[in-house]
Amino acid sequence: MQYTWHLRVHLDGRRTTVWRQWIVPVVLTALSVVGLTALLGHFRQESRPDAVGDCRSVRSHLKALSYEKIDCSAYNASYRIAVIVPSPGDRKPGTCPFGPYRAVAGPEQTECLVLNAKTGDCLELQGPRRRELSERAVLVRAECNGAPTVAKVSAVLTGSAGGCEPRDEAIYYAQPETTICLRRP
Structure with missing residues (x-):
């Protein structure tokens, strides 16, 4: 049985790549963090109290x-x-x-x-x-x-x-x- 960092060979002969196991969750987590940061920044900017000059x-x-x-x-x-x-x-x-x-x-x-x-x-x-x-x-x-x-x-x-x-x-x-x-x- 051969094993490399990017390819996993299962006992039943199936071959899967390792990137599917870690890249999808990492990308989804990163997109969620970016989306939440942008959303919270939008609300924080909108909630600024009115000031003279607005x-x-x-x-x-x-x-x-x-x-x-x-x-x-x-x-x-x-x-x-x-x-x-x-x-x-x-x-x-x-x-x-x-x-x-x-x-x-x-x-x-x-x-x-x-x-x-x-x-x-x-x-x-x-x-x-x-x-x-x-x-x-x-x-x-x-x-x-x-x-x-x-x-x-x-x-x-x-x-x-x-x-x-x-x-x-x-x-x-x-x-x-x-x-x-x-x-x-």
Whole structure:
């Protein structure tokens, strides 16, 4: 009877290779470890608490708007968390600083969102009631390719409460002190 490390000859004359006995379990174990590591890393990354500077996109539903976490480099990142304040409870929003912040209430904290815009961005209204700016319709970034827009950002001024041209409308946020100048088409 001949025996080598890669070939096993059984008493009944069958020949089997040894690699089948150890390579399959090793490969399956390695794939399981890699898969579990990737899965746990995904959950750990998603469970990071919200922080000042994180961005949100706006989704319009039948009667309400929702703000979803998104990478700030994405084009539809229309809002950015400027301030986080404590919530009084029962999903009621906390008090944001002076300005047209969008308050997104959570169980323990309220995110005060500011428009995430830069000079040259076009804006449109999004929501169930798109005719006027309200709790159900908000400004969002839009393509400037000839589609109807509400306004274009003519300037973003940080550290000041004014400075827009007379024909522009100003959106002022107290914290961080920022003025966004909008020009209607």
